[in-house]
Amino acid sequence: MxxxxxxxxxxxxxxxxxxxxxxxxxxxxxxxxxxxxxxxxxxxxxxxxxxxxxxxxxxxxxxxxxxxxxxxxxxxxxxxxxxxxxxxxxxxxxxxxxxxxxxxxxxxxxxxxxxxxxxxxGAIGMTGLTAYLGLTEIGQPKAGETLVISGAAGAVGSIVGQIGKILGLRVVGIAGTDEKTALLKDRFGFDEAINYKTTSDMKEAIAAACPDGVDIYFDNVGGDISDAVMANLNRFARVPVCGAISLYNTTAAQMGPRLQPILVTRSVLMRGFIVSEFAAKSQEAITQLSSWLKEDKLKYxxxxxxxxxxxxxxxxxxxxxxxxxxxxxxx
Structure with a gap:
């Protein structure tokens, strides 16, 4: 059977x-x-x-x-x-x-x-494709910019951060344990990492970790964490929205800050995406991810x-x- x-x-x-x-x-x-x-x-x-x-x-x-x-x-x-x-x-x-x-x-x-x-x-499957294509196609990274990632110790987030470092970004990750924040810095090379469960004021913590503001926010979680990051966005920032795991199990409508003033006054691009939208570039992404993996530039x-x-x-x-x-x- x-x-x-x-x-x-x-x-x-x-x-x-x-x-x-x-x-x-x-x-x-x-x-x-x-x-x-x-x-x-x-x-x-x-x-x-x-x-x-x-x-x-x-x-x-x-x-x-x-x-x-x-x-x-x-x-x-x-x-x-x-x-x-x-x-x-x-x-x-x-x-x-x-x-x-x-x-x-x-x-x-x-x-x-x-x-x-x-x-x-994972790294050379849908996870890697999601990280690479979401960051490069929507995030449009430029060397020297600051990238913040929520759910950074997860499958997608850990790859996004490493790609960001390869492309010359300052990378800040948000995760839920001290072990995970240590992993982000020690294994994956993030510049800073924040434990949101032990941080009383996320808005201030993100501002301290990102003295030049946030240029790209790769959003995996939504909710209060994302509200805090959005308050620190720079003008012309880009926000690829990959997921909202903090909200998936909610049974009632959630209230939060109204984002339109931030989007308008700072000319922010915020876009949700599904990796299949970029299917035409998937082989290019797999080739690049595989190359970085072989060169030990990308760990998982x-x-x-x-x-x-x-x-x-x-x-x-x-x-x-x-x-x-x-x-x-x-x-």
Whole structure:
């Protein structure tokens, strides 16, 4: 039998274990022009929380009692498809199943010799693309400018900061523990790092860390932290909005500072984005990220949880900040 994880109910507030259901189904068999895949690594990401709501978004919501999907690295264990051979490793948006069949649509081969397989879910996968393209296309960085990143010790944020340093920026990261702020400075080369949980006045702390103001704010969290950063923006600042994890589990409308005066008086560009919007530049980004990785200019960290049954728990841990870098489940 094959193990599968489905969406049992839609979360209200933070996801709970009973929102997921473990079911079994007959072992799948590859048909003509299909491959049989064995799941090796599963990516859990904050954006999946939005797909658990029955609401309009940039992708359709997950359906109740159907398998959840995310980025997965899998091994081809049987192939009846001319484009794939037994033993190939592939990445794609796939179901939370231990085994599944695919027509090959949406699958990309990955090279286990070039990089660890899990890296294709992180630094040279969607995470890296999001960081690179969000910063370069919307942030439009110029050497000497100041970049602030919220959720800086997470998968995307830690890559954004390193790219910023490579491009000659002053980089300030915001994270939630002293261990994470130390990681940002010691491993990833950030100039400054702020622990928002032990800082009483974030607006003043950001001003102190950014004496020349903030030129680019890469926003991963929204909420009070973003309000404090926005108050420190320079004229013509750019704000790529990648996520708002602090708000994903709220059950009531949130009130905050009205941003229009800041946007208008300082001529600020604030733009939300989905990485697929820049698909035409994805290969360029992968090439550059891979080159930096080989040159040891780009480092990454992972929080790896083992076991298929631990996928929901790893996902829920994202909202408690229990990950450093990319959260991945190894099957």
């Amino acid at each position: 094959n193990n599968v994880i489905t969406l049992n109910s839609r979360p209200v507030g933070k996801p709970q274990l009973d929102n997921f259901k473990f079911v079994t189904e007959p072992m799948p068999v590859a048909g003509e022009n299909e491959v049989l895949l064995k799941t090796l690594y599963v990516s859990v990401d904050p954006y999946l929380r939005g797909r658990m709501n029955d609401s309009k978004s940039y992708v359709p919501p997950f359906q109740l009692h159907e398998p959840i999907q995310s980025g997965i690295i899998a091994e081809v264990i049987e192939s009846r498809h001319t484009g794939f051979a037994k033993g190939d490793f592939v990445s794609g948006s796939l179901a939370w199943k231990e085994f599944q069949v695919s027509t090959g649509k949406g699958l990309s081969k990955v090279d286990a010799e070039a990089a660890p397989l899990s890296a294709y879910l 960290t992972e929080t790896i949880v083992e076991g298929f049954n631990n996928i929901p728990g790893a996902f829920m841990d994202l909202f408690e900040g229990k990950n450093e870098g990319k959260m991945v489940v190894k099957i």
